[in-house]
Every structure is written in structure tokens, then in C-alpha cells.
Amino acid sequence: MIIASLLDTDLYKFTMMQVVLHHFPAAEVEYRYKCRNPGIDLTPYVDEIRDEIAGLCRLRFSEQELAYLRKLRFIKSDFVDFLSLFHLQQKYITVEPSTANNGEIDIVVKGPWLHTILFEVPVLAIVNEVYFRATQITPDYAEGLKRLHSKMALIRDDAAMAGCKVADYGTRRRFSHAWHEEVIRALQKDFGQHLAGTSNVYFAMEYGLTPLGTMAHEYLQACQSLGPRLRDSQIFAFEMWAKEYRGDLGIALSDVYGMSAFLRDFDMYFCKLFDGARHDSGDPFDWGERLIKQFQDNRVDPTTKTLVFSDSLDFNKVTALYSRFKDRTRVAFGVGTNLTNDLGYQPLQIVMKMVRCNGQPVAKLSDTPGKNMCDDAAYVNYLRQVFEITSEA
Template sequence: MKLQPIITSLLETDLYKFSMGMTIYHQFPSYRTTWTFKCRNKDVHFTKEMVEEIRDQIRAYCDLKFTEDELEYLGGIQWLKPDYVEFLRLWHPVFEDFEITDDAPCGLAIEAKSTWLNSSMYEIPTLAIVNEVFFRMNYDYEDLLDSYKERLEAKCRRLRENEICLGNFSEFGLRRRLSAQAQELAIEQIKEAAKNSKSTFVGTSNVYLAKKYNIAPVGTMAHEYIMCAGQGNNKHNAAYSNWYALDAWIREYSVLNGIALTDTIGTDIFLKDFQLTFATMFSGVRHDSGDPYEWGEKMIRHYQSLGIDHKTKTLLFSDSLDFDKAAALYEHFHDNAKVAFGIGTYISNDTKVPALNIVMKTTECNGHPVAKISDTPGKGMCKDEEYVQYLQRTLKWRLERE
């Protein structure tokens, strides 16, 4: 291993991995999943040396275990139950679950196969490792870091001087960060810059940094949860994926931990299931694809149609945001809802070179395909086009006949 270990704590993942993880532990412990890495950049190539470093970094990550101090911290999160925290005392990543080769157009192929309980936890650290290896080994890292620091200072100045108003915002950039060093620098400086600002820095999705800097860990659910909970059982109608997933979530958390993700198989089909009970019990909804203004207005109309006061509900935006986009959305919606933002790459990897567009997605559950059909063409991912066509037909049937 040429670089220092990139992931040094099992807390170094996004909070929603624990909230989904507890639901999986209690309700889907036998489910098995396959996760597949994809680089969407057409002009990026990983060298054999990078692939070997990534393999070594993942092997080092698999040697980690939760410390007693980390378990105590997790036990203090209101909605995490003691039996799940005790399970984490025994849990650790398994290197044999990974297959890492150079057999891909971009030079890097990664698959992870295991129980959903295991493999769900691999996504975020793997992407963080891939990013940092690429930027350290493909560029002059110190030069990139200097450009990152300059841009970070400009962001902090805008916060300090109240040049913009974001309302409540959080940092969501772990999976695509320049480096662990860069992300920590951002948390430290943005926390300080927002102290006397009109914008409120709520916290970070990175549980390790949330603990270190005594700020809130932030996150609820991801697309994988709705894909697997809704499509992992062949006895279920995949067009009702949202209903199966939201029902399981309410059984796990009741009114706690309640931001629902709307776009896994399209927002219009989500609204078919997001009726009075779910819309009342969930504190809000998250946008991650499609036009954010159209989405926000649609959600407000939906709450109105159910007789729910939309001003009591949160609209959380998290799709490719920067400060200007977030400020414009805040200005548009803040009189009609609680508005919040999860800002990722713009905070954690804004340098003079483009950030990578990499993902690691669930492609199979219990031996058959699962799919995401995003509100933005091109954001979905599935190995089996026939299954995608089947799912699209079931969604079309439901939208046209219910």
C-alpha cells in the first residue's frame, strides 16, 4: 500500500447506512445483494497501479472493527436500538466479499456480493477510497488541495458575509470527496463560518466527522433501500416498491427518522403510495433527480390534496447542488415549507479539475435484478434491460389505471 490508510474508522460512512442497516437487521436479515461499481466519466482511466492500491486500501478497511467509544456514540443516537448496536460490536467488513479487477473500459471493476446487511456497508467507504486514490495518484495532490482550499475559503466568506441565505444545509460529500483531509477541512471551516450567518449548518452525513466535531449526523434512506425492500421479494409487485419500503420503515421507526426518498422508481408512482398515513408520519421528502422546482411544487400540491399543512413538512434537496442553486431554491420555497439542503461534491471536491462521477449501486437482490428508474434519464442503473422494461411496463400500467 503506497498511501496512508484512507478509511480509518467504521464510523467513516454516511448515517443512512446505519438507519437502513438496522431496518435490514430486523426485517430483511436473509436478503443477499450484489453491488456494482460504475464510472460514468468517459475520459477517466484507472491504471493498474491505482487498481492495486484500491485493492490494498479495501483490504485495510476490512481489518477495522468498531471501538467501544464508537459503539457508545452510536448507542446515543435516539432511534438506534441496543440490539443493533450490539450486532455492530461483532460486525466487520469481509475482504472476500469483494471482486476487484481491471476488467472494465475505465480500467476498474468492483463487485461486492454478500448479505444485504454486509454489502450495504461497503458502498460509501469503497467510493471514498476510489476517489482519493485517483486524485492522489493521477494529479499533483498538493496542487489540487491548494485550489480546493481557495474555493473553500470563498464559500466560507460568502457565509460569513451573508452574501447568500441557504436556510438549513448539511454536508453530504463523503462518497465523492477529494480526500479525508479535504472533507475534514470543509467541516471545520464551514462550521465556523456559519456561526453568525443567516444560513444554518446542520451537520454532515459522515458519522465519524459528526462525532469528532460535535455536530449532527444527517441522513435517512437511500435508493438501495426502496429497491431491495420493494423488489427483493419476487412475490411483491415491483410497481409498489415504495409502499413495501415505507411500510417497513414505519414499523421500524414510527415517526422518528422520517424523510422519504421519492424518486427510486419515479416521483409520480411514489405519490400513489404516499397517501395520508405515510404523508402524515414522515416529516418530509427528499429530492434527488428531475427538476427541483417542479418537484417541490408537486409535493406541496400533494400535501394540500391530503389536507396536510405543507408548511410543517420538510423539502430536502440533494441533487448536484451548489450554494447558488440552494439559495435560489430556498428563496422560492421557504414561505411554503421547511427547506433543507444536502450539499455534496461542491463542498467536498471542488477543485480546478472535474470531480469523478462514480457510483456503486445494488444490481441484484436475492439472485434477481433490481432497478432504479430515476426522474433524470441516465441516473438509473441495472444490468438486465429486460427487467427494466418489465418494471417500466408495470409502472405505466399502474399510473394509467389507478
């Protein structure tokens, strides 16, 4: 099976899941899958994807895995106790050819948030691996390693990049589990101090790496339904996060409503409370400048804060961003597809997004056109009005 461990996912799934267990255990949600590549026919693989998901739903956390989670300083014992009983359930997920007969497939996850939150990352990894093992029978691993070593050298062999650290964020869009592991091994062997860690909890455990991650878009989106009122949903999300983690895991996600709306809510209290913020859409250089100014305007020293860049990064962009900001703030980088799916083939741009919570539409309003995903245009327009977002994204 493609997924052999429930830890083979991103850390922020567990950090968000813990918040759900403690604060929103009754929330009901819906996720939908989308492939952004035009002309990709995935319908021949529907049965294989279903079989792999069936295997995923047979997995349980091992005692070794539970013990590892229990050692993480921010994971609480009652959450680990819950995970000891947990498994994903097939009744909450469907995989069907699209009714539009356009080669696309419809994957829908619907059920309690607490019992569905762990589907997204492994399901996307399954779709990727099923597709690539069918279309690339003899993968060019030598080309992949050549590209990987060129990337590492770009930073490792440049004295000006001495403090630059890069993390692996590539689980969901990786070429395969085996290739992902090969990348991790190469990074650990040849990238040295420049490897910050990985978002993948399984590989963090297996290779003694730092697991990295805090919150994702779905958390702030769900708070549109779970909070007291829509306009305060972003503030509510940050406050509930702080209530759970008491200052730990302090990187806020900034692009659910666009940067301008984020900065209106990220006031002096949050500037001091959080360790920094993560960029995931829009121009990263402009984002960094605006966030540094926000800290300065709120009498916070930017050199004590961290800017995390994670939007479609390649190593050239990493070096440019590091050079711009390294002397003015702390910077960190999470590289995904360009790290774990660069063997010379066109990667799949696939996502699975939350579209409803407790029966209400939810959405993000990205600073990057094409990243939004909501089937209720009236709600998106209302969200724009509430958060004073005038640009089309």
C-alpha cells in the same frame, strides 16, 4: 490507510442496516460500481485500491464509536451489540480491470446484505482518494479554501438567507479524507448557524455535529424483491421503515420510480406519517411544487413538512431553491461533491448501485437520464410497465 474508522461513512448506511438486521437478515444482494466520466483510466490503481480495501476489512468498531452510536435516539441496543462483532469481509468484494479493456474497473460486491451494506461509501471514497493523490501530487488547497469561503459567503452574508441551512453530504466523492476534514472545520468555524450537520458519522462524532440521513435507493430497490408484489414495493418499503422507526427518521426518498409514481403511492397516510421527502433527480423546482401540492391535496399543511434537496447541488442552486420555497414549507439542503471535491479538478462521477437482491434484478427509474443502472433491460421495461412510467430516463 484512507479509511481509519468504520464510522467514516454516511448515516443512512446504519439506519438502513438496522432495518436489514431486524427485518431482512437473510437477504442476498449484489452491487456494481460504475464511473460515469468518459476516458478515465483507473486500471493502474487496481492493486492500490485492493490494498486499501484490505485495510478497510481489518477495521472494527471501537468502544468509543459504539458508545456514540448507542446514544443516537433511533439506534437500538441490539444493533449496536451486532456492530460490536461486525467487520467487512474481503470475500464479498472483487476489484478487477474491466474485461472491455477500456480503462474502467469492475468492482463487484456480492453476499448477505447485512454483511455488505457498509462497503459502498468507503470503497467509493477509496477510489476517489487513490485517483486524486496519484493525479494531483500537489493539491491546490488554497484554491479549494478560496472557493469554499466564497460559497459560505453567498449564504452567510445575505440577510435573505438567514434561515438557510446546508449539510455536508460529501463523503463518497470527496477529494480526500484530510480535505473533507478541512472543509468540516471551515464550515464549523465560518458558516455558523447555516451548517445543519453532516451525513458522515465519524465527523459528526469528532466535531459534535448532527448526523443526518434516513434511506437510500438501495433500500427501496431491495424491496422490489423482498415485498409481497412488485407494484406495492414502494408502499411496502415505507411501511417497513415506519414499523422500524415509529415516526422517527421521517424523510422518504422520492425518485426510485420517478416523482409521478412516488406521488401515486405517497397518499394521505404517508403525507401525515412522514416528515417530508428527499429530492435526488429531475428538476428540483418542479419536484418541490408537486410535493407541496400533494400535501395540500391531502389536507396536510406544507409548512409543517420538510423538503430535502440533495441532487448535484451547488450553492447558487441552494440559494435559488431556498428563495422559492422558504415561505411555503421547511427546506433543507445536502451538498456533496461541490462541497468536498471542488479544488479546480474534474471530480469523478462514480457510483456503486445494488443490481440484484435474492437473485432477482432490481433497479431505479430516475427522473434524470443516465442515473439508472441495471443490466437487465427486460426487467427495466417490466418495471416501467408496472409503475406506469412512459418517459425514457
